[in-house]
Amino acid sequence: MTKPIRLTRLSMRYRVLFVFFVLIVVPFLLVGYIALSKSEKTIRQTNLDAVVLTGKNLHSFFHYVQNEQDKLMASDELQELMARGVRQGTDEIAFADELLSYIDSVNYSNQLFKIRVLPLDPASMPTYMHSAYxxxxxxxxxxxxDIVREGRAFWKVFAPLELPGAALEPTLSDIKRLHSLKTFAPLGVVVMDIRPSMLSSFIDPVKQFPHQRIWLLTKDDRIVYATDGRYDDRPPAEALRRTALLPEHSATLRYDGQPSLVNVVPLLENELKLVSVTPLKDLDNPVSVLSRLNFTFLLFYFALSITLAGYITVKYTNPISSLVREMRDIVRHSFSETAVAESRFADRRDEVGWLYRGMYNMxxxxxxxxxxxxxxxxRKKQLQFEVLNYQINPHFLYNTLDTIRWKAEEKQAGEIGELASSLASLFRLTLNRGKEITTVRRELALLQAYLNIEKARRDAPIPVIFRIDDALLELPLMRLILQPLVENAIRHGIADMGEEGMIVVQGGLENCRIEFRISDNGPGIPEDIRGTLLEPSAAAKRDREGGLGLINVHERLRHYFGEPFGLEAISEPGRGTTIVLIHPVLPDGSTELDE
Known part of the structure; x- marks a missing residue:
């Protein structure tokens, strides 16, 4: 006998698929019910939005027509033609042919509108007026x-009787008086007739329902365009009266004996308005049946969802939440061994158990x-520090020994002993008995030994002023970080300034950090170099002299102490350079950087 398949014997994957298959249906129905319950408002708003969008498109199109009309009126050809037309002695027949030819060429090349040009005095051009009208x-x-007397542009709807033989439907036109661009004198009247087919291409796509009717009206409710082709009807006057002070309006009222939704959008500063009338039964019919069916399913799945939610909570949600809490505790304790305690869920034989066991192994x-x-x-830090120590420029040692030699040959004086003593102190303080950390006092002694040697080598004084806070002297400090900065100030700052050069070494505590400032009054650092002075990639392309160099000191401080520490270069051309060194305050008695 075949044993029945139990849900608990399925793997977690299939149980999750089954549960979520059911749970997906419930949210779907809930969302469907909410959507259907609000569908009437949504559909009405959509209908209004479509009318508003079409109104904006029409508004933009009308302004485009006005701009094109302005371009034609400003064209040299039309200006010259109409200027000749108002002058006395013009050949009226030849002028009529030229003007008609120009109008025909414009109308032939344009599918959006037609242009009409009228003289200020039609009686003065009988040939042209008879040929055209x-x-x-x-x-x-x-x-x-009105346009000849006042000159103020306006929109007008021409009935077919007003344009015999030219239009079978009402035609919307923009009427403007033409002026000379030179004298500003009136030259004539230009009428821009919008082709009814263009209005159709804008308005007809808005029609969403079979009984929906859409009109384009003037401000006095004359029909410019109707989607059903009937121009003898009158749109609902009540809705139009409500739109007098509103940018857009939607109202429900009775039209042709049935409740209807009326949407009205004014255009061109209320010169025109777009009106849509849709019976409410057309709007609500698609959702009425679905609403009743959705409500029935909603009751059934609501009860089912409560049961499934409890099952998922016990079987899946609780173990996963426990797993998340354990992971947070382990991360909080930085993966320490004491923070790991295996959960009972690790004994499960499904995917949850595998997840727990995999986490503990990981x-x-x-x-x-x-x-x-x-x-x-x-070990890497130790090796890097050793490598940096080996980067001392050997030319410095060679030059120093050579200086001792020629000093001994030339002077045979006690100065040689002092120079040798300074060199010995430099070696002793540099090596620092193999320790990575020295003190501020010893680092300053190393710097003084270096300066003594430099003075002997240059056979000239090196003006260096020390302003060090006494509270710094016994504080721990990384070795070999001041000498390279002073060496850089000498070689690249005051080397060519003679007795006018000056270096100031300042040190103090700022915001619980050790801060040194090495300043010189040299020529400063060029702007193109200063921006990349402390970038390793740029430093590798430059020849560097003087001890470990600025970039090595900067990289050592960043490597061991992090981003807030290192060097900063402050310089202006012709106003000297200041190198700021930021070093942390280490615990007393520190001798190694990894302690």
Missing amino acids: GTQDVASQAWYR IREIQRLLKETKESEK
Whole structure:
């Protein structure tokens, strides 16, 4: 007999898949219910957003038409034509041919709008007016008299009867008076007719429902465009009255005997308005059936989710939460051996047990690697320090010994003994009995021995002023960090200044840190060098002289004490250089950097 498959015998992977399959359905239904319950508001807002977006697109298009109209009115060809047209003695027939040819060329090359050009006095150009407008008396129309007299541009809707033979639908036009760019005198009237097909390409895509109707109206509610092609209807006046002071409006009212959603968006500073009317039954019909079905499923899955949530909490959530807490404790104690205590969940035979056992194995391996890494880093620092010590420039030692030789040959004086003593002190203090840490007092003694040797070598005094706080003298200090800075100040700062050169060595406690400032009044560091002075990659490309060099001191301080410590170069061309050295305050009696 086949044993039934129990859920507890499945691996964790399949149990999680099963549980989450069920749990995914519940959130889906919940989200669906919330979405359906708010669908009416969402659909209405979407409908309004579509109308608003179309209104913005139309607004931009109308401004584009105005800009194109301005460009045409400013063109040299139209300016020259209309200027000739108002002058006396112009051949009226030849002028009419040229102007008609120009208008035809513009209209032929443009699919967005059509241009009409009218003279200020139509009676003075009968040939042109008859060819362009037949027997239509343009001069007697109110809109023409207004633009000629006042000159203020405006939008107008021309009915098909006002444009016989030119349009079968109402045509929206932008009317402006043309002026001379030279004299600013009126030259004529330019009418820009927007093709109805362009309005259709903007407005028709907004229609989302079969019974939705959309109009483009003037401010006095004349229909410019209608999606259903019926221009004898009147849009809902109540909704239009509410939009007088609003940038956009949405209202629910009865239209044609049924509740409808009316969205209105004003355009061109309320010169035009876009109106959409959609029956509410069209908006709500798609979601009414789904709402009832979703509510039934919601009740069933709500009860099921409570059971599944409890099961997942006991079987999966608690062990994983316990695992996270253990990992945090281990990290908090820096993977110490005392922080590891195996949990009872490690005895489980599923993936949770494997996860716990894998974590404990990984922790033991990390502990072993940390121990090895710590020992390796300690040895690495020792080797790096030894390598840095071997970087002392041998030319300095050779030059010093050569100085002793010629001093002995030339003077046969006691100065030779002093020079040799300074050299011996330099060697003794440099080696420091193999210790990595010296004191400020011994480092200053090493610096003084170096200066004595430099004075003998140069056979000239080296003006160095010391201003050291007495509280620093017995504090622990990394060896061989002041001499390279003073050497750099001598060779690159005051070497060519003679008696005018000056070096000041200052030392004190600043913000619980040892701070030294080595300043000279030399020419300063060039800007292109100062920016990369302490970068190892840039330092490797420069020939460096003088002890360990600035970059070696900077790298040693950073290597052993971290980012806040090291060197900083402050310099301005012609105003000298200051090297700031920041060193931590070490415990008394320190002799090794790894202690």
